[in-house]
Amino acid sequence: MKTLKIGLFGCGTVGSGVYAILTEQRERIAGETGVDIEIARVCVRDPLKQRAVVLPPEIVTTDAAAIFDDPEIDVVIEVIGGERDALGIISRALVQGRNVVTANKDVIAKYLPQLRRLEELHGGHLVYGASVCGSVPILKIIDETLLTDRVGALRGVVNGSTNFILTRLADGWTWDEALSLAEANGFLEADPSADLSGADAARKLSILAFHAFGVHVLPEDIDTTGIEAITAEDLERATAARCTIKLVAEAILDDGEVRLSVAPRAVPLDSSLASVRDEVNIVEIDCDGIGTQRFTGKGAGSYPTANAVVSDLLDILARRRYRRWAAVIAANEPGGVECV
Amino acid sequence: MKTLKIGLFGCGTVGSGVYAILTEQRERIAGETGVDIEIARVCVRDPLKQRAVVLPPEIVTTDAAAIFDDPEIDVVIEVIGGERDALGIISRALVQGRNVVTANKDVIAKYLPQLRRLEELHGGHLVYGASVCGSVPILKIIDETLLTDRVGALRGVVNGSTNFILTRLADGWTWDEALSLAEANGFLEADPSADLSGADAARKLSILAFHAFGVHVLPEDIDTTGIEAITAEDLERATAARCTIKLVAEAILDDGEVRLSVAPRAVPLDSSLASVRDEVNIVEIDCDGIGTQRFTGKGAGSYPTANAVVSDLLDILARRRYRRWAAVIAANEPGGVECV
Numbered sequence: 034m035k036t037l038k039i040g041l042f043g044c045g046t047v048g049s050g051v052y053a054i055l056t057e058q059r060e061r062i063a064g065e066t067g068v069d070i071e072i073a074r075v076c077v078r079d080p081l082k083q084r085a086v087v088l089p090p091e092i093v094t095t096d097a098a099a100i101f102d103d104p105e106i107d108v109v110i111e112v113i114g115g116e117r118d119a120l121g122i123i124s125r126a127l128v129q130g131r132n133v134v135t136a137n138k139d140v141i142a143k144y145l146p147q148l149r150r151l152e153e154l155h156g157g158h159l160v161y162g163a164s165v166c167g168s169v170p171i172l173k174i175i176d177e178t179l180l181t182d183r184v185g186a187l188r189g190v191v192n193g194s195t196n197f198i199l200t201r202l203a204d205g206w207t208w209d210e211a212l213s214l215a216e217a218n219g220f221l222e223a224d225p226s227a228d229l230s231g232a233d234a235a236r237k238l239s240i241l242a243f244h245a246f247g248v249h250v251l252p253e254d255i256d257t258t259g260i261e262a263i264t265a266e267d268l269e270r271a272t273a274a275r276c277t278i279k280l281v282a283e284a285i286l287d288d289g290e291v292r293l294s295v296a297p298r299a300v301p302l303d304s305s306l307a308s309v310r311d312e313v314n315i316v317e318i319d320c321d322g323i324g325t326q327r328f329t330g331k332g333a334g335s336y337p338t339a340n341a342v343v344s345d346l347l348d349i350l351a352r353r354r355y356r357r358w359a360a361v362i363a364a365n366e367p368g369g370v371e372c373v
Numbered sequence: 374m375k376t377l378k379i380g381l382f383g384c385g386t387v388g389s390g391v392y393a394i395l396t397e398q399r400e401r402i403a404g405e406t407g408v409d410i411e412i413a414r415v416c417v418r419d420p421l422k423q424r425a426v427v428l429p430p431e432i433v434t435t436d437a438a439a440i441f442d443d444p445e446i447d448v449v450i451e452v453i454g455g456e457r458d459a460l461g462i463i464s465r466a467l468v469q470g471r472n473v474v475t476a477n478k479d480v481i482a483k484y485l486p487q488l489r490r491l492e493e494l495h496g497g498h499l500v501y502g503a504s505v506c507g508s509v510p511i512l513k514i515i516d517e518t519l520l521t522d523r524v525g526a527l528r529g530v531v532n533g534s535t536n537f538i539l540t541r542l543a544d545g546w547t548w549d550e551a552l553s554l555a556e557a558n559g560f561l562e563a564d565p566s567a568d569l570s571g572a573d574a575a576r577k578l579s580i581l582a583f584h585a586f587g588v589h590v591l592p593e594d595i596d597t598t599g600i601e602a603i604t605a606e607d608l609e610r611a612t613a614a615r616c617t618i619k620l621v622a623e624a625i626l627d628d629g630e631v632r633l634s635v636a637p638r639a640v641p642l643d644s645s646l647a648s649v650r651d652e653v654n655i656v657e658i659d660c661d662g663i664g665t666q667r668f669t670g671k672g673a674g675s676y677p678t679a680n681a682v683v684s685d686l687l688d689i690l691a692r693r694r695y696r697r698w699a700a701v702i703a704a705n706e707p708g709g710v711e712c713v
Binding site for chain 2: 054058061062065066167168169170174177178179180181182302303305308322323324325326327328329330331336337340343344347348
């Protein structure tokens with residue numbers, strides 16, 4: 034049986050989930066795929082921090098070199114979050130020709146073309162399905178759909194935290210009540226401003242548009258309005274009109290131009306966008322041939338994200354590359370990407 | 374560039390769609406996947422029949438041997454429909470160790486374990502994602518989800534024709550009006566009894582349960598009620614109770630036992646099952662870890678099915694095998710499967 038050795042960077046909420054799934058399901062995954070997946074090293078900032086999993090001391094390190102200098106490590110998983118250090122880890126691993134799995138939407142949305150270029154130059158694979166919509170394999174579905182069809186538009190509710198808050202406001206809760214339950218459920222970042230401002234949704238939309246339309250639009254260039262100004266009264270008015278308010282991310286192909294936007298919108302109560310409550314995400318894709326497809330599933334929380342990371346990892350075992358990004362990738366020299 | 378040669382059996386509604394997609398998208402698919410897909414032979418009953426596509430005379434044959442005796446053909450696509458002849462084509466191609474793509478839910482639901490056994494014995498791959506829910510790659514999603522999670526239950530609206538009729542009845546149409554529009558739209562088989570009786574939904578449920586739970590239940594052993602007895606008055610009563618009637622296929626894992634059923638059920642108007650109109654299908658999967666996921670897309674019609682066949686074909690290029698069917702497959706010697 035083939036063994037696949039993993040170097041895991043980060044063991045917080047998502048990392049602990051990844052560690053738990055891979056160790057608990059090790060035999061099952063080996064049985065199904067014929068590959069034995071071993072977590073060889075876990076690199077963390079603080080080895081003494083309280084975690085949801087108990088790591089064997091001999092695999093824990095605070096030194097990135099323990100992973101980068103080990104030629105036996107096949108795949109690097111980056112789940113430290115943030116931007117600068119994570120970018121360094123991802124790009125260095127790619128420069129080494131390794132396969133990389135990340136759930137980091139900040140880095141992916143911003144540097145996708147450069148990172149794909151590193152992939153091309155050095156032969157590793159970069160997978161990041163976990164960065165958009167947690168458990169729903171939406172990027173893969175888009176990639177495969179596009180082999181035989183065209184996407185005319187896509188839209189979705191892609192930020193679990195804001196959808197949780199809007200759902201509760203629509204139920205008559207106050208902002209404070211909604212915020213504190215979102216926080217208690219682990220749906221809110223320490224600094225929730227990226228969620229509330231729509232910046233997080235814009236990152237996911239940027240990644241979705243890269244896959245659906247082969248364009249790279251920086252998240253900060255997307256016309257974005259958050260939910261901070263939405264009041265309980267706005268939701269009451271929407272309900273009276275048989276609508277509700279959702280933070281809608283949308284990409285439309287219009288006369289050869291891709292238009293992206295993130296904004297709170299009133300959507301009819303019986304629409305599919307209105308149907309997703311709390312942390313559930315939805316993405317709708319309008320295809321020329323097969324019509325509209327809709328995908329919903331949990332988009333926030335530790336387990337769905339960790340599960341998506343593991344699915345991505347398994348995907349590397351049967352990886353397909355698509356070439357429609359050739360132009361946008363070739364236009365980006367990887368010089369701008371800094372290695373650790 | 375690698376070339377993949379196809380032998381296509383059947384060029385009716387679905388076959389014409391497959392031929393059209395593969396010839397129109399040939400360059401694009403080659404560009405994306407690095408594989409040039411060539412339809413080498415099309416085997417039909419009547420070469421002179423009027424078709425939606427014009428076949429080059431030199432690739433048309435009425436003799437199955439033109440495909441079976443050609444060692445250069447890598448993949449056999451079976452879209453003749455029906456049971457006996459289709460089973461013969463699929464099983465013979467598998468015995469020859471070839472890869473096979475089919476949309477044939479009759480054959481797959483009935484003979485899946487035996488056919489998977491032929492696959493194991495002779496090394497070919499059998500893919501049949503198009504047999505359930507047309508354009509939504511639901512079987513693949515279940516397979517990949519199960520590598521890291523468990524399915525507790527699944528349910529769906531999986532027959533486009535009956536859903537079309539029930540949607541129209543709920544809108545106040547008569548049975549005759551609904552039936553004739555369904556027929557005009559190509560959503561109804563020449564003999565619609567398998568749709569109306571629930572037998573078609575039972576076949577799809579059997580295939581879904583094989584993937585979700587690793588069991589093989591013959592469609593005729595599934596507790597099945599059709600929609601023949603549903604009246605406009607039933608739908609009026611349902612609407613008055615803020616419900617609508619859907620033909621629901623359901624599989625529940627209950628104390629280690631898998632219980633399957635197909636029956637018309639009143640579902641609340643604001644439920645996801647109620648949200649799919651006309652020929653749209655939905656499948657919901659309840660997973661232990663990631664919660665409930667929902668997938669909707671067109672389930673009937675020529676293009677969605679043809680598109681799904683092509684997606685399956687492309688899937689062969691990066692095929693993964695799962696082993697959790699080992700027991701149910703090993704229990705079936707392939708003797709019962711007849712070759713042409």
